[in-house]
Amino acid sequence: MAVTITSNKKNTSAVIHVSAANTTIKVSGNSITTNVDATSTCLAIGNEVLSGVYITQAFFGVDPTGYAVIKRGTTPVAIYDSTGYVDYAGSGMALTVGQTANLTVEFVGTANGYVLLEVQKAGTLPTEYLG
Numbered sequence: 001m002a003v004t005i006t007s008n009k010k011n012t013s014a015v016i017h018v019s020a021a022n023t024t025i026k027v028s029g030n031s032i033t034t035n036v037d038a039t040s041t042c043l044a045i046g047n048e049v050l051s052g053v054y055i056t057q058a059f060f061g062v063d064p065t066g067y068a069v070i071k072r073g074t075t076p077v078a079i080y081d082s083t084g085y086v087d088y089a090g091s092g093m094a095l096t097v098g099q100t101a102n103l104t105v106e107f108v109g110t111a112n113g114y115v116l117l118e119v120q121k122a123g124t125l126p127t128e129y130l131g
Contacts, residue, residue, distance in 0.1 A: 005043070006116075013120050014043050014053070018105040020062075020113045025103040027053045028123070043121065051123035052099035056089035059116040066110025070117075072098030080115060094120065 002021035008014045016025060026042040030049045044050045055070070060080040062068050067081040077097045078086075088095045099122060107113050 008043065008045055010046050010048060011121065013056070013118060016043075016103075016117045016119065018115045018117070020107045020111050022106045023104070025105075027103055027119075028100055043119070048121070049124040050121055052101070053103065053119035053121050054099040055095035055103075055117055056087075056120050057118040058086045058088070060084055060114065062107070062113035063110050066108050066113065068113055068115050069106045069108060070115070071104040071106065073101035073104070075101070089120070 002019055002023045003025065004017040004019075006015045006017050028050050029042060030044045030047070043053060055078075058070075058078065058080065060068060061083040062081055064082070067079055069076050070078040070080070075098055077095060103117075103119070105115055105117075
């Protein structure tokens with residue numbers, strides 16, 4: 001499977017593992033009406049209505065022949081090669097560019113790699129007190 005949501009905390013955050021296959025993660029809508037197919041995954045759970053997400057951390061590993069491109073819609077926002085870790089939020093600069101556009105991960109020049117993204121949810125996030 002190209003995408004595994006390893007953690008999906010209602011109203012707060014999600015952790016997404018993408019293996020070396022191009023994929024799209026739907027970041028707006030809700031879990032009932034958002035169209036999800038074999039190449040896209042929706043992050044909304046329960047009664048969340050998401051307007052977007054922003055990237056707080058990224059772990060990645062890509063073989064030496066290629067790289068991974070992270071896009072918001074069609075706009076590249078990060079390129080990862082080799083192996084590494086970036087703590088955007090920890091440095092005070094969460095990656096908020098295009099947070100309402102779908103999150104696309106593309107692997108170029110390789111079939112061996114992964115990207116693990118932690119994202120913070122944005123939108124109408126009801127509490128247990130409000131429904």
